[in-house]
Amino acid sequence: MDRLLPLILLPVGLIALGPVLRLLLEGIGFGDGFTTDHLSTVLSRDSTRTALVHSLLTAGGGTVLSVLIGAGFAFLMALTDIRGKAALVFCLMIPMMIPPQITALAWMQMMGPSSVLLKTLGIAPPLGSPQPLHSAGGIILLLGIQHASLVFLTLRAGLRMIPADLVEAARMSGAGPIRVWAQIVLPLSMPALIAGGAMAFVTALGNFGIPAMLGIPARYSTLPTLIYQHLVGMGPSVLPEVAVLALLIGAVAVAGVLLSRFMLSRQGFGLVGLSGVPLALSLGRARLPVEIALWGIIFAILALPLFALLATSLIPAYGVPLTAATATLDAWKEALFVQPVTRRAYGNSLFLAVSAALILMAVSLPLAWLMQRRPTRASRLLDALIDLPYALPGVVLSIACILTFLNLPFTDLTLYGTIWIILLAYLARFFVVMLRPIQASIAQLDPAMEEAAASAGARLGRRLRDIVLPLAAPSAAAGAILVFLTAVNELTVSALLWSSGTETLGVAIYNLEDSGETVMASALAMSIVILIIALMALVQAGAKRFPKGVIPWQS
Amino acid sequence: MAELKFSNLTKRFDGIPALDGIDATIGSGEFVALLGPSGCGKTTLLRLTAGFEQPDEGEIHLGGDTVAGASRFVPPEAREIGIVFQSYALWPHKSVSGNVSYPLEVRRIPRKEREARVAEALELTGLRDFADRMPSQLSGGQRQRVALARCLVFEPRAVLLDEPLANLDLALRSSMQDVFSMFHRRTGATMLYVTHDQSEALALADRVAVMEAGRIRQFAAPEVLYREPADCFVAGFVGDGAVVPARLTGRSAPGRVLLSVLGQEVWCRSATATPSHVSIRPEAITLSDDAKLRSRITGCTYLGGRFRLVLDAGGEALVAFAHRRAAIGETVGVSIADPWAFCDPDADTLMVQALTRA
Ligand SMILES: Nc1ncnc2c1ncn2[C@@H]1O[C@H](COP(=O)(O)OP(=O)(O)OP(=O)(O)O)[C@@H](O)[C@H]1O
Ligand SMILES: [Mg+2]
Numbered sequence: 001m002d003r004l005l006p007l008i009l010l011p012v013g014l015i016a017l018g019p020v021l022r023l024l025l026e027g028i029g030f031g032d033g034f035t036t037d038h039l040s041t042v043l044s045r046d047s048t049r050t051a052l053v054h055s056l057l058t059a060g061g062g063t064v065l066s067v068l069i070g071a072g073f074a075f076l077m078a079l080t081d082i083r084g085k086a087a088l089v090f091c092l093m094i095p096m097m098i099p100p101q102i103t104a105l106a107w108m109q110m111m112g113p114s115s116v117l118l119k120t121l122g123i124a125p126p127l128g129s130p131q132p133l134h135s136a137g138g139i140i141l142l143l144g145i146q147h148a149s150l151v152f153l154t155l156r157a158g159l160r161m162i163p164a165d166l167v168e169a170a171r172m173s174g175a176g177p178i179r180v181w182a183q184i185v186l187p188l189s190m191p192a193l194i195a196g197g198a199m200a201f202v203t204a205l206g207n208f209g210i211p212a213m214l215g216i217p218a219r220y221s222t223l224p225t226l227i228y229q230h231l232v233g234m235g236p237s238v239l240p241e242v243a244v245l246a247l248l249i250g251a252v253a254v255a256g257v258l259l260s261r262f263m264l265s266r267q268g269f270g271l272v273g274l275s276g277v278p279l280a281l282s283l284g285r286a287r288l289p290v291e292i293a294l295w296g297i298i299f300a301i302l303a304l305p306l307f308a309l310l311a312t313s314l315i316p317a318y319g320v321p322l323t324a325a326t327a328t329l330d331a332w333k334e335a336l337f338v339q340p341v342t343r344r345a346y347g348n349s350l351f352l353a354v355s356a357a358l359i360l361m362a363v364s365l366p367l368a369w370l371m372q373r374r375p376t377r378a379s380r381l382l383d384a385l386i387d388l389p390y391a392l393p394g395v396v397l398s399i400a401c402i403l404t405f406l407n408l409p410f411t412d413l414t415l416y417g418t419i420w421i422i423l424l425a426y427l428a429r430f431f432v433v434m435l436r437p438i439q440a441s442i443a444q445l446d447p448a449m450e451e452a453a454a455s456a457g458a459r460l461g462r463r464l465r466d467i468v469l470p471l472a473a474p475s476a477a478a479g480a481i482l483v484f485l486t487a488v489n490e491l492t493v494s495a496l497l498w499s500s501g502t503e504t505l506g507v508a509i510y511n512l513e514d515s516g517e518t519v520m521a522s523a524l525a526m527s528i529v530i531l532i533i534a535l536m537a538l539v540q541a542g543a544k545r546f547p548k549g550v551i552p553w554q555s
Numbered sequence: 556m557a558e559l560k561f562s563n564l565t566k567r568f569d570g571i572p573a574l575d576g577i578d579a580t581i582g583s584g585e586f587v588a589l590l591g592p593s594g595c596g597k598t599t600l601l602r603l604t605a606g607f608e609q610p611d612e613g614e615i616h617l618g619g620d621t622v623a624g625a626s627r628f629v630p631p632e633a634r635e636i637g638i639v640f641q642s643y644a645l646w647p648h649k650s651v652s653g654n655v656s657y658p659l660e661v662r663r664i665p666r667k668e669r670e671a672r673v674a675e676a677l678e679l680t681g682l683r684d685f686a687d688r689m690p691s692q693l694s695g696g697q698r699q700r701v702a703l704a705r706c707l708v709f710e711p712r713a714v715l716l717d718e719p720l721a722n723l724d725l726a727l728r729s730s731m732q733d734v735f736s737m738f739h740r741r742t743g744a745t746m747l748y749v750t751h752d753q754s755e756a757l758a759l760a761d762r763v764a765v766m767e768a769g770r771i772r773q774f775a776a777p778e779v780l781y782r783e784p785a786d787c788f789v790a791g792f793v794g795d796g797a798v799v800p801a802r803l804t805g806r807s808a809p810g811r812v813l814l815s816v817l818g819q820e821v822w823c824r825s826a827t828a829t830p831s832h833v834s835i836r837p838e839a840i841t842l843s844d845d846a847k848l849r850s851r852i853t854g855c856t857y858l859g860g861r862f863r864l865v866l867d868a869g870g871e872a873l874v875a876f877a878h879r880r881a882a883i884g885e886t887v888g889v890s891i892a893d894p895w896a897f898c899d900p901d902a903d904t905l906m907v908q909a910l911t912r913a
Contacts, residue, residue, distance in 0.1 A: 448644035451607055454631040455638045456658035470648045
């Protein structure tokens, strides 16, 4: 067992890193049909340049908005004495967990001439006026909201590291709260802010759901949607060209990360002192208005769109206003029980999410143990690189998977078009989501626990089963739920990998909306939102049993 | 129960030896304490014995089997050695009886016998009423006893204890010391007990191995360590008193030599004909007004029942006991009776090391 265990590094490395490696090889001229011709033709095309500019513009704009929202919330929640922080954090996290295509769908139900909510309230713009969200501005707005929580989480973690005595020293020298914030807290939290901003930028760059729902109808394409349209329009024959686009996004993402690293290296402060005491600057009479404002923002970016989505899901047909008389659950019934496509999508997504969660859990436990207790050069390398498939934009990973599995190495089988290619992509993409929580809990485990079991006579397999597994189980469960949550909603990867019969929920919603079945799309989306919030609440309820850092929205 | 034997055992971490040629034999059923300053390699020796680390050189034999050596390494689970950790290492998800019965479950002992043996172990450690508690519901001393019961329930060939009392308060320590010695009497287990508390080592063990910088300096019964230390380190580390350089006078008798100590001629007990130092315990010093060797009192502390005086005699510090408080700066006469003399050629380098380290 001791000798066999390291062998799991091989399949894990192959599945997680193989595709990315394959794509890189494609970039340096390996593989059939790829020549530098492709590089120059693809890169010199107008459509490529436009999409690149659009991607940079929307991701950049979205990042600015994310930083404004996320930093505002983080500063107020980490530094002041506002009440109900836990509830605020939970609500702020929901947009992050709701898949982008549902966010886009919900917002479209809130604006524009055919909004059921606005019509019911009698304030809808006249018919024929354009949907304001079908624009660069709309994409920026939704990207900003979607990724604000990334900035929030990173910044809040950074703020917790600031020693309270630094702030106290400043106050003793006579600085008021505003001055303390501007001259002490803000400069010290700059590194976290930059890191959060970089994360929001890279994630926005790879976002497919929002530009697909809002941009494609307006013929406004970004790099991910350009890849999608190419591949869907012309099939795998355009793979070499599409690979160039994927590499281009990858390069922009890496450049973004490098830029932030560069900025960080010039910003570093060695923080010394006692942290741990949470700051609670008194807002005085401003507290109630600030609280109202924060909840107002939550209401506007979370509750309103979801109400609009709910309203749309309850009407009998698109265009009919919602009244007590017209309200019906027909669309829900149709989406959940009748339509074969949506039922199949539910089945596929549940199958994919459950299998991904279970397989990853089964593999991550021994893997995390191996990395912690028997580190080798290979395991350290894997540890460092396993973030890659998750950090890279989803379309990049999809293209990498298609390249790798289109012709299975050494056979003439293909996985393209089957559900297995989606599963493999999910395994690669969500590996870290599962691995990190388990690593955290194994790192906290006293090695003496296992040594005691060894001297009691238990062999490695037995020790893993009797001692490590039960003690790491809560984190493994939390990790599994997180994988499930992310996988069940996933669109970016499956949009490029699905084919008839292997639709996922994300694809089903997108296709329903695309073909004008907005009411059913809304019902399906609403059912998913309810599922997500219930699962998040489940994780939250078990929060006390997990080690620090397992639940992304708690630290 | 089995004999435990180390021969030329060496372990290096990043090239730096943590154990440097350990040779020792621990008899079957013997209770041995490993005593030494922090970082001298006590835990390392224990972990090598348990099988958590592999030696770089040398061998470990357990009851005639080689469990670690150049070509052979028996993993911990096959060594039948019990270990009690300083942190107790109780499994938090198992109850007290679950913890204690685990070694038997692993050995596939039938349920009936298992329950009987667990009950017996819990009875012996005074834990009968706590069988169904979880470890988090126990006090420190109770946890320590669970760890002890867990390692004794499978009747190991040797029991290793790494500073088992370091986390307990003083009163609990002495009562747990009683538990350990009772246990040793009842089970007759071969026990290797690590501590850096010399009173614990001297009180509990049949023999004490004094370690320093990865070597065993002296391995002997507690009273021998105290009366006849082998070198300056042991004389200074174990027990109270002073170590003073001495000059040969040339006269000797069987088991005795006449030495010049602090300018006085004193008959000393010795195992060698050419000693270089003497160990002067406080009991060896008598204070009187008319003794020829004069000294100045530089310190006086109350120990309960008597006073401990620090004296300056010609630049050397001596320690003596007195029944009355003495004034600092006062001059008294000192006579030395029956000290122990030994030869320690490394003494000067050791002193320098000790000084530079401090
Ligand atoms: N895993 C390790 N890696 C590197 N060096 C180690 C390791 N374990 C121990 N050492 C070194 O070996 C030496 C002996 O350590 P050991 O833990 O055996 O000391 P000890 O006598 O138990 O001390 P203490 O009384 O403080 O517990 C120390 O210098 C320590 O730094
Ligand atoms: Mg130690």
